[in-house]
Amino acid sequence: MKAGDYFEVEIEDDRIVFVPQKLVSRDELAYWSKETQADITEALADVAAGRVKEFENVDDLLKDLNS
Numbered sequence: 001m002k003a004g005d006y007f008e009v010e011i012e013d014d015r016i017v018f019v020p021q022k023l024v025s026r027d028e029l030a031y032w033s034k035e036t037q038a039d040i041t042e043a044l045a046d047v048a049a050g051r052v053k054e055f056e057n058v059d060d061l062l063k064d065l066n067s
Contacts, residue, residue: 007018
């Protein structure tokens, strides 16, 4: 523990327990949700497995999407 750290304080039986916490800005809340983290994990697995496509330009991307 050091000055400026954030903690959640819990009472368990006859003990006070300090649980370290991190502050997350409102703009970052969606990123840290379980759903978003699962999506990121899935996307990284797709990249690692080569399940990705690269396009030279937006028109080529749109052609692929519409095919």
